[in-house]
Amino acid sequence: MAEITNGEVPNECDEIAQAQVDIWRFVFGFAEMAVAKCAVELGIPDILENQGDPMTLSQLSTRLSCSSTALFRVMRFLINRGIFKETVTKEGSTGYVQSPLSCLLTKDGNDSLAPLLLFQNSPVIITPWHFLSACVLDNNKSAFAYAHGKDTWKYCADNQDHNKFFDEAMACDTRRTVPAVLRGCPEVFTGLSSVVDVGGGDGTALRILIKTCPWIHGINFDLPHVLSLVPECEGVEHVGGDMFISVPKANVAFLKWVLHDWDDEKCIQILKNCKQAISEYGEAGKVIIVDAVIDVRGGDKLKDVGLMLDMVMLTHTNMGKERTAEEWGYVLSEAGFSSHTIKNIEAVSSVIVAFP
């Protein structure tokens, strides 16, 4: 066999050796998610955040009223994954401190993804993954429906606690993403009089938007049972309804993490109703979509997150999906929009602005 000297091309032996290592990520991949959940449930990121100074294992186990044996192993695993760090205390012992990753896992932090992590790790949300292969073989039924006998939205309607959990999980992403939208595309919001947030959940997006742009009248539009759980907010009107029937009129229709829940046919139907809602505003009307655009970020670290979200859509919705730029172009033109722009921001989602 000829000797290969070009180091850039992995030879088959390297690939096989690498596979022997990589396969374990798939075998035990769940451990990373489950142990991070354990740390969040125990409130360890909050304890370390509030403490400020490094905490020894014995201080942490005293605070949690537990023995240090299992706690030590959990911390060792998480530190190896970049969640928490070890440092030296003033007394010269080993102490734990927050890391950039564990700072994103406090219970109430503005940037925290802890509610989403807890939600994705909950039994209701984990069970449908066991039905993914069944769903691949029969596209007529979602994995969620195989697991729970109804779709996500009906399940939310029938289980208020789960619905609240769902809203909190969505809101924690919104608290990170909407400021990124405002930073990345401030021009999109200048001169607007009213915004309807279609599928706005608990109204978090409009609360943030109105703080920055107080001249905007916000309409938080969602299913009536969702709005029954939502607190009042000055400057935001909650309107219950069904986006497949009609959308309240406004200067702008805003949709974050909504269109990816639906197949192309349903997505086009929602977009047509949004186009109708902004029709009175002529050329000043627009639709702002905040969703992943997969593949536009060649080599981007977040590309893989877009692909993971696509698997979440496949598992939890009825053929919802993350879309490529071409797929977004297709649904927008089928819904009758004449043009659109796509801008990447510092988030998993991009901003798509569609013009009638």
Ligand SMILES: C[S@@+](CC[C@H](N)C(=O)[O-])C[C@H]1O[C@@H](n2cnc3c(N)ncnc32)[C@H](O)[C@@H]1O
């Ligand atoms: C994935 S969540 C996104 C929530 C919010 N936009 C966010 O990103 O935080 C999708 C939202 O669409 C709402 N929704 C589902 N079906 C709807 C319908 N037919 N009409 C109005 N809203 C609907 C859900 O209740 C939910 O709040």
